[in-house]
Amino acid sequence: MNKDEFNKLYETLKKSKFRQQKFPGWRPLPTISCITIIFISFGIFFIIMGILILIFTGMIKEYKYRYTCNSNVCTISARIPEEMKKPIMIYYQLNDFRENHRFYMDNKSDKQLKGEQISKADLEKSGECENSLYNNDFIIAGKISTPSNLNPDEVAFPCGLKAKSFFEDKIDKFTISTKEIKITTKDIAYKADIDSFSKVKYDQNKHWHDINDEQFMIWMRISPFENPRKLWGKIENDDIPKDSYIEVKINQASYFGFDKYIILSTRNVFGGKSSFLGIIYIVFGGLCLISGVVFINVYNYFHKKEKK
Numbered sequence: 001m002n003k004d005e006f007n008k009l010y011e012t013l014k015k016s017k018f019r020q021q022k023f024p025g026w027r028p029l030p031t032i033s034c035i036t037i038i039f040i041s042f043g044i045f046f047i048i049m050g051i052l053i054l055i056f057t058g059m060i061k062e063y064k065y066r067y068t069c070n071s072n073v074c075t076i077s078a079r080i081p082e083e084m085k086k087p088i089m090i091y092y093q094l095n096d097f098r099e100n101h102r103f104y105m106d107n108k109s110d111k112q113l114k115g116e117q118i119s120k121a122d123l124e125k126s127g128e129c130e131n132s133l134y135n136n137d138f139i140i141a142g143k144i145s146t147p148s149n150l151n152p153d154e155v156a157f158p159c160g161l162k163a164k165s166f167f168e169d170k171i172d173k174f175t176i177s178t179k180e181i182k183i184t185t186k187d188i189a190y191k192a193d194i195d196s197f198s199k200v201k202y203d204q205n206k207h208w209h210d211i212n213d214e215q216f217m218i219w220m221r222i223s224p225f226e227n228p229r230k231l232w233g234k235i236e237n238d239d240i241p242k243d244s245y246i247e248v249k250i251n252q253a254s255y256f257g258f259d260k261y262i263i264l265s266t267r268n269v270f271g272g273k274s275s276f277l278g279i280i281y282i283v284f285g286g287l288c289l290i291s292g293v294v295f296i297n298v299y300n301y302f303h304k305k306e307k308k
Contacts, residue, residue: 057278062265086235086239089234091263
């Protein structure tokens with residue numbers, strides 16, 4: 001491109017609508033009618049969605065059984081009155097555990113869990129794993145399977161109260177009318193957690209817990225509720241027929257001073273059994289409808305007042 005062609009192109013661009021900022025534009029001018037229609041439309045939409053969620057939630061079958069015993073092995077026997085279609089999710093629940101307490105939530109080292117090499121001095125200074133920093137702190141906790149190869153004075157991995165209180169109860173055997181059922185514990189954690197923990201490179205012989213254990217990943221994710229419910233495993237290959245009897249043998253390794261429950265539940269497109277989301281949708285939709293009605297009534301009141 002020679003100089004004349006360049007100058008010609010420059011002059012063209014200089015006079016363009018883009019250069020002169022003369023593009024056609026549209027600026028919405030909200031009116032009371034428009035705002036009212038928007039609020040009422042959103043209200044109707046959210047109320048319908050809430051009702052649908054509650055209907056689907058009501059179709060989910062869920063059975064909850066409390067278990068506790070003085071020995072290491074607990075056995076639960078129960079009749080399932082309705083058929084449960086696979087996949088069947090198995091949860092455990094701890095009542096009044098309140099793991100969303102701030103001190104409990106913060107008592108861990110995020111850098112350590114990401115695989116960074118944190119020195120003992122830095123961890124002591126930060127106070128991130130207060131009272132649960134060394135292997136010796138875990139031994140004092142009275143854990144059943146204390147690894148003998150760990151140095152009590154070394155930093156525990158992972159450290160912190162959350163890891164220290166890991167729920168280690170295991171389902172040893174699950175039978176439906178004498179037929180033993182396989183429980184899957186793979187692909188039960190969030191993919192983001194699986195990807196995050198899989199990047200951590202540590203000597204497996206120096207772990208308190210196998211951090212690649214998906215049940216451990218689920219435990220480390222804080223629940224916002226006072227009665228945390230977490231996924232234990234799932235039954236992928238078998239249905240539970242109507243009026244069948246189940247027997248569950250649990251190896252009780254975690255001696256929590258809380259009520260412990262095992263929960264069997266089906267699921268649908270909205271997840272497990274929970275009316276919370278449906279109620280929130282209905283409440284929000286109701287507020288939108290009320291807001292729309294208030295807007296139009298206030299407008300009419302002042303509009304009539306101006307005419308007088």
